[in-house]
Structure formats: structure tokens, C-alpha cells
Amino acid sequence: MPTVDVTPEDWQHMVIELANYSSARVWRDFTWHAARMAVIDPEKFRSLQLTQGDWDGMFRELKKYQERKEWDSFAARASRMARIDPGRFTDISINDEAWQGIVEVIKKIRSQNDWVNFASMAHHIKTIDPDRFVSIHLSEKDWQGIKGALHNYQRQEIWGKYAKLAAYMKVLDPERFKHEIKLSAAAWQRMNEELDLKRQKNYWAAFAAQASRIKVLLS
Incomplete structure (x- = not known):
């Protein structure tokens, strides 16, 4: 049975990394890292009790993205904040202009057949609001395009991106993923080797990223 190996020592290293981002007020990296930790171990993550200052720092940048109409960055930030603290996130109002901006971004990405970025943006939208995600209408062409990109990563042995x-894909359509995407024993091994490589190099942000991906795939 595949597993994800995250030891108490690994977790402590990730906690220190998060604290460093907070102290330096590097809110982009803080948001990414915190969202990944929330996926890896939700219970442990909740016990960290992020401060109001941390939340305010993330929120200020979210508002800047909105003011600048940088809707791709806005969606990415909003989805991660939704993972970090779903309760507080419900207080954030995403108006019609913002949603329309986000929809226009994903339409443009789709028209370019940029399936990796399409999957990323669609994932953000579903995380922010699963009900509104339905209006995106994930098509057969979309799914096959994403699936083709996944096979390319496997063929090239790029296991982090894979x-x-x-x-x-699992978040976007869990049932279809279950029936169509068969992760081989070799793929699981390579993904975990990628995780261990980040551990050996003390790349704790990258470690958290890979661990969170594996955790989603195991869920």
C-alpha cells in the first residue's frame, strides 16, 4: 500500500520554515507553504494557530491582486487561503468582477491548449467555490489534454510535476481519476524518491509541496 513518509522531525523543519516566512513577511511563500502543511496534516496544522498578522499579510496581497486585476494570482492566493483557514475564508467576499476575471483567465488558457496551467487554474477555482466551478464545464477535450500532459511527465520522468x-486531476474529477488514472508501483516509488531527495537537501518548502501532492493522491 503506498504511503507518504512525513516524520515528526520533518514536520518541525516545516514549522520552522513557515515561521521564517512569517518573520520575513514573505507572504507569497508563507501562503504556499501553509496551504501545503494544511493538506499534509490538517489536525497538526490547526494546532499551529496562525496569527491575525499572518492572515492580514496574506489578505493585503490578495486585495492588491484584485486591485491590479491580476486574476490568475488572485485565484491562486484565494484557493490557498481557503485551504489554510476555511472558516476565516468565508468572510472574504469575491465579487462578480473578480469571478468574471477568473473565468476569462481560464477561458484564455483553455484556448491556448495550455493544459498544465488550465488544470492549475481549474483546481484553484474548485477549491475556492465548488458550486461555481460547475460553470467551467470541464470538457472531454480538457480532460484528455490534461491526461496527455500527465503522460508526458511520466515519460520524461519528471516526478514532482507528475x-x-x-x-x-484527482481534485477536479475524483471519480474519473479513480477509474482512468492508474498509478503504478514504479510511479509511487519515484514520487517518494523525489520526496526523500528534498528531505536530504533540506529543501523543506519543496518537501512540503511534494508531500502534499502525495497526500492528495492517497486520500
Whole structure:
């Protein structure tokens, strides 16, 4: 049975990394890292009790993205904040202009057949609001395009990106993923080897990223 190996020592390293981002007020990296930790171990993550200052720092940047109409960055930030604290996230109002901006971005990506970025953006939208995600109408062409990109990563043995895209696919359509995407024993082994490589190099942000992807695939 595949597993994800995250030891108490690994977790402590990730906690230190998160604290460093907070102290430096590097809110983009803080948001990414925190969202990944929330996926890896939701219970442990909740016990960290992020401060109001942390939330306010993330929120200020979210508002800047909205003011600048940078809807791709806005969606990415909003989806991660939704994972970090679903309760507080419900207080954030995403108006019609923002939603229309997000929809226009994903339509443009779709028209370019950029399936990796399409999957990423669709994943953000579903995380922010599963009900509104339905209006995106994930088509057969969309799914096959994403599936083709996944096979390319497997063929090229790019296991970090493979795990990331596979995790997006599982979130986008869990039932279809279950029936169509068969992760081989070799793929699981390579993804875990990628995780261990990040551990050996003390790349704790990258470690958290890969661990969170594997956790989604195991869920």
C-alpha cells in the first residue's frame, strides 16, 4: 500500500520554515507553504494557530491582486487561503468582477491548449467555490489534454510535476481519476524518491509541496 513518509522531525523543519516566512513577511511563500502543511496534516496544522498578522499579510496581497486585476494570482492566493483557514475564508467576499476575471483567465488558457496551467487554474477555482466551478464545464477535450500532459511527465520522468498534475486531476474529477488514472508501483516509488531527495537537501518548502501532492493522491 503506498504511503507518504512525513516524520515528526520533518514536520518541525516545516514549522520552522513557515515561521521564517512569517518573520520575513514573505507572504507569497508563507501562503504556499501553509496551504501545503494544511493538506499534509490538517489536525497538526490547526494546532499551529496562525496569527491575525499572518492572515492580514496574506489578505493585503490578495486585495492588491484584485486591485491590479491580476486574476490568475488572485485565484491562486484565494484557493490557498481557503485551504489554510476555511472558516476565516468565508468572510472574504469575491465579487462578480473578480469571478468574471477568473473565468476569462481560464477561458484564455483553455484556448491556448495550455493544459498544465488550465488544470492549475481549474483546481484553484474548485477549491475556492465548488458550486461555481460547475460553470467551467470541464470538457472531454480538457480532460484528455490534461491526461496527455500527465503522460508526458511520466515519460520524461519528471516526478514532482507528475505528482502535482495528478493531484490536480484527482481534485477536479475524483471519480474519473479513480477509474482512468492508474498509478503504478514504479510511479509511487519515484514520487517518494523525489520526496526523500528534498528531505536530504533540506529543501523543506519543496518537501512540503511534494508531500502534499502525495497526500492528495492517497486520500
